[in-house]
Amino acid sequence: MTSRPLDYFEDLVHHLQKESIFPRISGSKLRLEFNINAGAADEESKTEQEMTVRIEVLSVNERKNCVKFSYRDPVTKLDCPRPEAIRHFMSIRDAESLRMFCDTTFDDET
Numbered sequence: 001m002t003s004r005p006l007d008y009f010e011d012l013v014h015h016l017q018k019e020s021i022f023p024r025i026s027g028s029k030l031r032l033e034f035n036i037n038a039g040a041a042d043e044e045s046k047t048e049q050e051m052t053v054r055i056e057v058l059s060v061n062e063r064k065n066c067v068k069f070s071y072r073d074p075v076t077k078l079d080c081p082r083p084e085a086i087r088h089f090m091s092i093r094d095a096e097s098l099r100m101f102c103d104t105t106f107d108d109e110t
Contacts, residue, residue, distance in 0.1 A: 005030055005057040005065045008101045012055065015097050023055075030057035035074060038084030049073070051080045053088070 009030045016023055016034070023032035032055055037048045052074045058066050069092075071085035072078060092098065 005059070008065075008067065008098075009057055011097055011101070012092075015092070015095055018097075031055070036088060038080075038082065038088065049080065049082070049084070051082075051085060055092075 009032075013023065013025070013032065016032075021034050021036075023034040025032045033052060035050055035052050037050055050073075051071045054068075054070045054072070056068045058068055060066055069089050071080045071082070071088070073080055093102065
């Protein structure tokens, strides 16, 4: 992350609220949670699975922070390694209002 943690967290909350997602925000950490219904990737199985999304800003050291995303089944509390979770994560990561926070450390020398 290339900015102060609270700046990202505030912009993340605003982005989610624009998407009509109103997360539960921790009172002691830069962490929030919300539930989503993720549809199945295949058209034949028109089932949806509810997932709890937890996003937390963590400190790596004094000058560096990272953002941890986790997707879990709200009943079993087990991770949900589903394509829908990956697509949801990428939609947040690539959102126009949040894209500027991504750390661009890879240089392609072609």
